[in-house]
Amino acid sequence: MPTDRIKAALLSELEELEQRGVRKAPERVVVGYLPAREGRGPRFLLAGQGDKPFLKMNSNGYLGLAQDPRLIEAEDTASRELGVNPGAVRFIDGTTKYHQRLEERLAAFHGCEAAKIFSCAYMANLGVAIALCNKSTYVISDELNHNSIVRALRIAGVPGENKGIFKHNDVADLERCLDAVPAGIQRVIVIFDGVFSMRGDYAPLREIVAACKMRHRRFRDGVLTIVDDSHGTAAYGPTGRGTPEVAGESDVDVITSTLGKAFGAEGGYVAGTAEIIEIVRQRADTYIYTNPVSPGAANAGLASLAIVDSDEGRGKIAAVKANAEYFRSGIETLGFETIPGVHPIVPVLIRDTARVRAMVKALFEHGILATGLTFPVVPVGDETIRIQLSAAHTRADLDYVLETFGRIK
Ligand SMILES: Cc1ncc(COP(=O)(O)O)c(C=O)c1O
Incomplete structure (x- = not known):
C-alpha cells in the first residue's frame, strides 16, 4: 500500500511539534562503559563522541547496580538454564521459578501478602487500574502524577465524572475531593506517585492515609x-523501603514500583493483599496478554533485591543519600535554586527554557549528562536541570559537576 498520503500528514504533525518546541531531539547512543577507577566513578562512551568519557548525572540507577557483576552473573545463570525468553505469557507456562521467587521476595520486602511482576512499572500501573476500577469506582489523583497513572485511568475507562484531582501534595485539597465523591460510589481509589520524578519531593503519606481512613466507612x-x-523503592529510606519508610507510614494498600531504576534490573511490580494481587492476576490485561520479563531479568532482580536488603545495600543507600546532601548543599552555595527534599533527585531550577538548553549543552561539552526539563514536561516557569545522584558517584565526580555548574552559570 502506498503510504504517501499518511506520510504527508505525519510530516506535518512532526512539523507542528517542531514549531511548538516540543519535538524530542534524536537519542544519544551509549556505546561503551568505563568502570570506576582512581577515585572516579563510572563513565560512558557515546556514539559520535570518540573516546570522550561522560559522567551520567541523569540515571535512575541510584545505587549503581546495573553493572554489578552479581546481577550480570544471575542474569547469565538463569538464561543458560532456561533460555532468554519465557516462551509465552505467564498463564501459558511462561512462569519460571525465578518469576515466582522474585514475587515472593518482593512481597516480603514490602511487608505485603503477595506481589506480581509486570514487564515494567508502566504496565503495572495500567494493570492495577484495569483490575481494580469498575463503573462505580471513583479515582482521586495528585495533579502531578506520572503519565503511566494518567493514561492507566483513561485506558481503564474511568469516566471523567468519576475522577478527582487534588493539588500537588495538598492534603486539604485531597480531603475536598474525598468529600465531593458523589453518593452511590462504592469504591474510592486514591492514587499518587511516592516520589515525583520532576521535583524529587515525596507524597505526605501519613496525612494522605489518615484522610482516607477517616472516610473509609x-x-x-x-x-x-x-x-x-x-x-x-531501593533509592531512599534507611532500608530502601522508599516513601512509606521516609514518610513514616506503611499502611498503604497497594504499592506499584519498578525494578528498572534503583534496583538496576528490569521489570515492574505490584504488591498488596492476597485478594488484590489475585484480582490483578485475573484481570490485568498487561499481565495476562503479554510476556513477563525473561528468566534472566527476574534472576537479576532477585540478585539486586538480595543486595539492597543487606548491610551492603543499606550502605549504598546511605552513600547516595550523602551524595545527594553534598550536591544539594554545593549547588545551593553556588546560588542555584532547588526544591527542598531528601531524595537523590535534585532539581536545579533555572526557570527559563533557553538557559536550561544552553546549560545542558554546556554540561555536555564538559562531559556531563544532565536532563533539561522544559514545558510541557514541567509547567512554564519551572524549567529545570534535573540532577540524579548515585551511590557510584565519587566526591571528585560531584566536585567536578559543581565546579562546572559554577563555571557555566
Ligand atoms: C512514577 C513512575 N512510574 C512509572 C514509571 C515507569 O517505570 P518503568 O520504566 O518501569 O515502566 C516511571 C519512570 O519514568 C515513573 O517515574
Missing part, C-alpha cells in the same frame, strides 16, 4: 490507597 469498598513508588 462511607463507601461499600472503602477508600483504597495506591502509591507508585518507582523512584522511591
Whole structure:
C-alpha cells in the first residue's frame, strides 16, 4: 500500500511539534562503559563522541547496580538454564521459578501478602487500574502524577465524572475531593506517585492515609490507597523501603514500583493483599496478554533485591543519600535554586527554557549528562536541570559537576 498520503500528514504533525518546541531531539547512543577507577566513578562512551568519557548525572540507577557483576552473573545463570525468553505469557507456562521467587521476595520486602511482576512499572500501573476500577469506582489523583497513572485511568475507562484531582501534595485539597465523591460510589481509589520524578519531593503519606481512613466507612469498598513508588523503592529510606519508610507510614494498600531504576534490573511490580494481587492476576490485561520479563531479568532482580536488603545495600543507600546532601548543599552555595527534599533527585531550577538548553549543552561539552526539563514536561516557569545522584558517584565526580555548574552559570 502506498503510504504517501499518511506520510504527508505525519510530516506535518512532526512539523507542528517542531514549531511548538516540543519535538524530542534524536537519542544519544551509549556505546561503551568505563568502570570506576582512581577515585572516579563510572563513565560512558557515546556514539559520535570518540573516546570522550561522560559522567551520567541523569540515571535512575541510584545505587549503581546495573553493572554489578552479581546481577550480570544471575542474569547469565538463569538464561543458560532456561533460555532468554519465557516462551509465552505467564498463564501459558511462561512462569519460571525465578518469576515466582522474585514475587515472593518482593512481597516480603514490602511487608505485603503477595506481589506480581509486570514487564515494567508502566504496565503495572495500567494493570492495577484495569483490575481494580469498575463503573462505580471513583479515582482521586495528585495533579502531578506520572503519565503511566494518567493514561492507566483513561485506558481503564474511568469516566471523567468519576475522577478527582487534588493539588500537588495538598492534603486539604485531597480531603475536598474525598468529600465531593458523589453518593452511590462504592469504591474510592486514591492514587499518587511516592516520589515525583520532576521535583524529587515525596507524597505526605501519613496525612494522605489518615484522610482516607477517616472516610473509609462511607463507601461499600472503602477508600483504597495506591502509591507508585518507582523512584522511591531501593533509592531512599534507611532500608530502601522508599516513601512509606521516609514518610513514616506503611499502611498503604497497594504499592506499584519498578525494578528498572534503583534496583538496576528490569521489570515492574505490584504488591498488596492476597485478594488484590489475585484480582490483578485475573484481570490485568498487561499481565495476562503479554510476556513477563525473561528468566534472566527476574534472576537479576532477585540478585539486586538480595543486595539492597543487606548491610551492603543499606550502605549504598546511605552513600547516595550523602551524595545527594553534598550536591544539594554545593549547588545551593553556588546560588542555584532547588526544591527542598531528601531524595537523590535534585532539581536545579533555572526557570527559563533557553538557559536550561544552553546549560545542558554546556554540561555536555564538559562531559556531563544532565536532563533539561522544559514545558510541557514541567509547567512554564519551572524549567529545570534535573540532577540524579548515585551511590557510584565519587566526591571528585560531584566536585567536578559543581565546579562546572559554577563555571557555566
Ligand atoms: C512514577 C513512575 N512510574 C512509572 C514509571 C515507569 O517505570 P518503568 O520504566 O518501569 O515502566 C516511571 C519512570 O519514568 C515513573 O517515574
